[in-house]
Amino acid sequence: MAERLKPEDRAAGLKALTDWHLCEGREAISKSFRFRDFRQAFGFMTEVALVAEKMNHHPEWFNVYRSVDITLATHDVGGLSALDLELAAEIDRVANRS
């Protein structure tokens, strides 16, 4: 069962990630990605979908053409858990290979 992160763990976790930021008015983190075209953007999304399904932890995301905006939070804890930091790091690994 996921647990809500303590503020100091949240801050430390966020510091270890690149370009993820806390959302305004909501305990969640988000990042925007931009790719060459739709094909590359959706290829990225497909790879993230497989990772997310395996973790059983899913993103909220918005895609238009070559842009993908991702928000992560853990519904069960009403905020951020270690799962979000883990998924964010996995997403960055996928993006860095795209």
Added chain:
Amino acid sequence: MAERLKPEDRAAGLKALTDWHLCEGREAISKSFRFRDFRQAFGFMTEVALVAEKMNHHPEWFNVYRSVDITLATHDVGGLSALDLELAAEIDRVANRS
């Protein structure tokens, strides 16, 4: 080259589609889909992505777990074109098979 639909063609096209509606404050159409789980939702998105790439006409879409909200418009014409009606009909065909 896509052309902006005349109001009467837009109305007739929309009438021929199921549950698609005009967005407020913007010449675009949208529809929300709900699936069994993320796997089914993303399977649907993958199929739509292939259709969209082939048409070279792409959706704006938001997914969280088993929900997918789709908005269609034609950027080049600053509103709706026949491409949007065509893609909407294709999306419904995919959804009806999911």
